Amino acid sequence: xxxxxxxxKHQLFLGLFIHSVKLGELKYFHNTAVFxxxxxxxxAIEPQCDLKKAxxxxxxxxxxxxxxxxxxxxxxxxFFFPGFIDTHVHAPQYPNVGIFGKSTLxxxxxxxxxxxxxxxxxxxxxxxxxxxxxxxxxxHGTTTAAYYATIHVPSTNLLADLCLSMGQRAFIGRICMxxxxxxxxxxxxxxxxxxxxxxxxxxxxxxxxxxxxxSPILTPRFAPACSVDAMTRLGALHRETGLPVQTHIxxxxxxxxxxxxxxxxxxxxxxxxxxxxxxxxxxxLAHAIHLSNDEADLIACRGAKIAHCPCSNSALTSGExxxxxxxxxxxxxxxxxxxxxxxxxxxxxxxRQAALVSNHRxxxxxxxxxxxxxxxxxxxxxxxxxLHLATRGGAEVVGLGDKIGGFEVGMQWDAQLxxxxxxxxxxxxxxxxxxxxxxxxxxxxxxxxxxKWLFNGDDRNVKKVWVRxxxxxxxxx
Amino acid sequence: xxxxxxxxKHQLFLGLFIHSVKLGELKYFHNTAVFxxxxxxxxAIEPQCDLKKAxxxxxxxxxxxxxxxxxxxxxxxxFFFPGFIDTHVHAPQYPNVGIFGKSTLxxxxxxxxxxxxxxxxxxxxxxxxxxxxxxxxxxHGTTTAAYYATIHVPSTNLLADLCLSMGQRAFIGRICMxxxxxxxxxxxxxxxxxxxxxxxxxxxxxxxxxxxxxSPILTPRFAPACSVDAMTRLGALHRETGLPVQTHIxxxxxxxxxxxxxxxxxxxxxxxxxxxxxxxxxxxLAHAIHLSNDEADLIACRGAKIAHCPCSNSALTSGExxxxxxxxxxxxxxxxxxxxxxxxxxxxxxxRQAALVSNHRxxxxxxxxxxxxxxxxxxxxxxxxxLHLATRGGAEVVGLGDKIGGFEVGMQWDAQLxxxxxxxxxxxxxxxxxxxxxxxxxxxxxxxxxxKWLFNGDDRNVKKVWVRxxxxxxxxx
Numbered sequence: 011x012x013x014x015x016x017x018x019k020h021q022l023f024l025g026l027f028i029h030s031v032k033l034g035e036l037k038y039f040h041n042t043a044v045f046x047x048x049x050x051x052x053x054a055i056e057p058q059c060d061l062k063k064a065x066x067x068x069x070x071x072x073x074x075x076x077x078x079x080x081x082x083x084x085x086x087x088x089f090f091f092p093g094f095i096d097t098h099v100h101a102p103q104y105p106n107v108g109i110f111g112k113s114t115l116x117x118x119x120x121x122x123x124x125x126x127x128x129x130x131x132x133x134x135x136x137x138x139x140x141x142x143x144x145x146x147x148x149x150h151g152t153t154t155a156a157y158y159a160t161i162h163v164p165s166t167n168l169l170a171d172l173c174l175s176m177g178q179r180a181f182i183g184r185i186c187m188x189x190x191x192x193x194x195x196x197x198x199x200x201x202x203x204x205x206x207x208x209x210x211x212x213x214x215x216x217x218x219x220x221x222x223x224x225s226p227i228l229t230p231r232f233a234p235a236c237s238v239d240a241m242t243r244l245g246a247l248h249r250e251t252g253l254p255v256q257t258h259i260x261x262x263x264x265x266x267x268x269x270x271x272x273x274x275x276x277x278x279x280x281x282x283x284x285x286x287x288x289x290x291x292x293x294x295l296a297h298a299i300h301l302s303n304d305e306a307d308l309i310a311c312r313g314a315k316i317a318h319c320p321c322s323n324s325a326l327t328s329g330e331x332x333x334x335x336x337x338x339x340x341x342x343x344x345x346x347x348x349x350x351x352x353x354x355x356x357x358x359x360x361x362r363q364a365a366l367v368s369n370h371r372x373x374x375x376x377x378x379x380x381x382x383x384x385x386x387x388x389x390x391x392x393x394x395x396x397l398h399l400a401t402r403g404g405a406e407v408v409g410l411g412d413k414i415g416g417f418e419v420g421m422q423w424d425a426q427l428x429x430x431x432x433x434x435x436x437x438x439x440x441x442x443x444x445x446x447x448x449x450x451x452x453x454x455x456x457x458x459x460x461x462k463w464l465f466n467g468d469d470r471n472v473k474k475v476w477v478r479x480x481x482x483x484x485x486x487x
Numbered sequence: 488x489x490x491x492x493x494x495x496k497h498q499l500f501l502g503l504f505i506h507s508v509k510l511g512e513l514k515y516f517h518n519t520a521v522f523x524x525x526x527x528x529x530x531a532i533e534p535q536c537d538l539k540k541a542x543x544x545x546x547x548x549x550x551x552x553x554x555x556x557x558x559x560x561x562x563x564x565x566f567f568f569p570g571f572i573d574t575h576v577h578a579p580q581y582p583n584v585g586i587f588g589k590s591t592l593x594x595x596x597x598x599x600x601x602x603x604x605x606x607x608x609x610x611x612x613x614x615x616x617x618x619x620x621x622x623x624x625x626x627h628g629t630t631t632a633a634y635y636a637t638i639h640v641p642s643t644n645l646l647a648d649l650c651l652s653m654g655q656r657a658f659i660g661r662i663c664m665x666x667x668x669x670x671x672x673x674x675x676x677x678x679x680x681x682x683x684x685x686x687x688x689x690x691x692x693x694x695x696x697x698x699x700x701x702s703p704i705l706t707p708r709f710a711p712a713c714s715v716d717a718m719t720r721l722g723a724l725h726r727e728t729g730l731p732v733q734t735h736i737x738x739x740x741x742x743x744x745x746x747x748x749x750x751x752x753x754x755x756x757x758x759x760x761x762x763x764x765x766x767x768x769x770x771x772l773a774h775a776i777h778l779s780n781d782e783a784d785l786i787a788c789r790g791a792k793i794a795h796c797p798c799s800n801s802a803l804t805s806g807e808x809x810x811x812x813x814x815x816x817x818x819x820x821x822x823x824x825x826x827x828x829x830x831x832x833x834x835x836x837x838x839r840q841a842a843l844v845s846n847h848r849x850x851x852x853x854x855x856x857x858x859x860x861x862x863x864x865x866x867x868x869x870x871x872x873x874l875h876l877a878t879r880g881g882a883e884v885v886g887l888g889d890k891i892g893g894f895e896v897g898m899q900w901d902a903q904l905x906x907x908x909x910x911x912x913x914x915x916x917x918x919x920x921x922x923x924x925x926x927x928x929x930x931x932x933x934x935x936x937x938x939k940w941l942f943n944g945d946d947r948n949v950k951k952v953w954v955r956x957x958x959x960x961x962x963x964x
Contacts, residue, residue: 105931109931109938138928263851324843329851354943366801366802370801370807444921449582449584462586465585469924
């Protein structure tokens with residue numbers, strides 16, 4: 011995608027805007043105008059406003075002139091939606107999506123994951139894989155991603171460069187793993203872990219000094235893969251720099267047991283991270299399936315966030331995270347594709363599976379069969395709730411709750427234009443292009459259209475994508 | 488789709504063919520030629536055969552002349568796969584896909600399903616809905632579908648007409664429900680149920696006398712919706728005509744309880760159908776989630792078949808069917824989309840969800856936590872297994888195991904041509920068209936490509952579809 015020549019102009023967006031105002035409540039702004047300045051900030055929102063009113067009433071207030079403004083109007087049936095936020099994704103594993111057989115976490119790492127990640131020491135291969143991964147996720151409406159890269163600094167830096175040039179907002183983590191990795195793919199020492207991490211931070215500082223689009227993120231792979239020394243020093247670096255942290259927690263029962271065996275002095279898995287200063291309000295914990303109540307309370311107390319990855323958890327037979335329980339503890343929670351534990355590049359698919367997996371928690375024949383039906387029922391996540399997690403929830407998880415995830419004055423324009431297919435027998439489909447599998451017959455209410463989009467939508471419905479006001483993806487047909 | 492002018496010619500297919508030979512084993516025929524005669528039958532399969540060898544060696548044996556043969560060659564990276572078989576789908580519910588909220592079976596029926604089905608008494612509406620449903624399912628590679636229509640004869644007959652003209656192999660069932668339905672949508676009496684069923688059978692007999700493409704199927708909605716009189720007489724009709732039967736069983740725990748209350752003299756749900764002569768080797772039972780061991784044994788003993796509908800079962804919080812257990816009892820089992828309990832028109836999606844739901848059965852924290860890990864693990868269905876269920880398994884369920892579901896001499900050419908996307912940075916994507924989300928980097932083995940297709944494939948990968956040799960769907964780009 012070539013940067014638009016218009017990107018330094020003010021922008022006006024007209025039509026229907028849908029966003030989540032709070033967990034479980036989508037709001038629909040019909041016939042609305044959103045004004046985005048040259049820096050990509052939303053500076054005004056005007057209800058019941060068409061182009062004429064925008065030009066006559068709002069432009070003068072903003073000091074804008076008509077010719078300087080790029081206008082994008084949603085067509086009938088289209089709507090603007092906040093960009094999706096992928097709170098947990100391994101870019102180097104992208105080529106392995108769908109390839110996991112019947113493996114579970116620990117054998118999956120050794121069979122599929124470490125060999126692929128190790129091979130990304132090759133910069134040409136990394137270029138090919140990362141370019142494709144970013145292009146795909148952008149095409150699915152992912153405007154922000156919290157990426158794990160590999161242990162290699164050059165290809166990690168390349169991932170940062172590519173996100174910057176392709177315009178995807180990203181957190182880029184060089185993976186720290188100086189323990190238990192295979193011989194061919196492991197940091198030599200805690201010293202090296204820290205040194206290489208620092209190099210990757212310096213690179214990002216050089217290409218995006220204010221971290222406006224790209225931020226480093228400290229990335230101890232997971233407790234079993236890090237020495238006590240490495241974790242201690244990463245904890246210190248976290249405290250000193252204020253950079254965010256991402257890692258895994260309690261994904262798989264064998265992993266949980268491994269942590270128990272390796273850290274007998276810590277009360278539990280969350281306690282390990284807490285001991286080393288890695289459990290703070292800037293920590294993103296992926297999975298969090300098999301947490302004890304004490305662990306969840308500690309996470310809540312520390313203000314750490316959770317990346318829920320239902321596609322991955324079902325694919326690797328990891329378990330069913332109890333999202334409602336975590337939300338009730340007021341833990342911030344977003345969605346992650348977790349490619350390639352997760353099989354899909356799409357956060358819409360993650361949202362869909364989050365709803366379905368929450369239903370599995372509510373099934374009468376499950377572990378929770380003895381609970382009263384009403385309590386089981388409460389586990390279920392609605393369409394509105396999972397779309398909240400995909401946007402506002404994710405924004406909070408990556409520490410950008412005040413900047414992205416919704417349409418509000420003062421926020422940045424990270425958005426997608428969604429178009430659904432209309433069943434019209436009078437139109438030749440070959441003329442109108444491929445709008446995917448969402449079929450709108452015309453009688454559906456808007457909440458029903460959104461439900462249809464959640465359950466059958468794909469990248470064909472994502473017509474345009476913007477990050478900080480810049481058009482970063484557009485479907486040709 | 489206009490019928491191809493070539494449909495009455497012999498056909499030669501060249502390239503890679505993949506099909507399931509038995510549960511869990513896909514076979515790959517590279518550089519192979521498949522010869523299909525004018526009637527759509529596979530008359531020869533020749534390994535290591537290109538066009539030249541086909542013309543020189545095989546055509547003479549078959550008495551074919553070159554000019555009379557239409558040749559379709561799979562491109563590099565494409566493959567032929569048997570058409571998918573949807574063993575359980577409600578065509579009139581198609582407009583409701585994705586719309587179910589947090590409902591479960593019994594309230595879902597009243598809130599969403601009965602009103603929609605009732606509205607299809609309108610023939611123009613039925614025409615619009617059914618055309619779209621057939622077009623969509625064909626586009627996803629569904630060559631055979633076991634359809635539930637509505638209680639209305641004219642629109643049921645229209646569904647049969649449309650399947651015939653659009654070329655989809657189909658079982659068409661007018662729904663019998665003379666009990667418990669809402670006032671606005673119910674058969675007046677058992678007499679009427681039988682009379683209208685007969686009318687629909689007569690219509691199909693008139694348009695496709697040998698049931699070569701379209702067959703009637705007796706369709707008591709489910710036990711609670713049918714009077715004893717209706718079920719008794721449908722059982723007799725089944726015995727007299729030999730027509731297949733389709734119905735629902737044990738989808739939801741409240742439904743199971745309802746059946747227990749309504750039929751106190753029957754031992755269990757399966758026993759109800761058995762009592763009325765509706766549990767035979769020509770019966771397709773949808774769902775079968777909460778069966779007792781005795782019930783499953785009775786189903787196995789009677790040779791009845793099961794349509795597993797994982798998308799629906801997760802969406803309506805119905806439960807997790809224990810597929811491995813049913814397969815071990817040697818019950819024939821296929822996949823159903825169960826639109827619109829299921830949210831997707833795609834059997835590939837059903838196969839994907841069948842794999843994921845089987846993983847949920849295997850999760851350590853579930854109901855089955857006390858089982859030994861090895862036994863839980865056995866619940867998991869592999870890529871090869873779910874693709875078997877989508878093709879051969881489905882064929883057996885609809886009673887066409889000797890005709891469709893694989894590539895064998897004597898079978899009919901119900902097939903799809905699958906193409907995956909290739910990651911090639913030297914090619915302008917706008918030139919090569921949209922090949923969907925499956926990204927092949929080139930180093931993947933064929934079983935890995937198939938896994939990628941299962942987990943990220945969609946209708947964009949379905950390039951062409953044939954039923955009985957007739958080209959019934961082709962992607963323009």
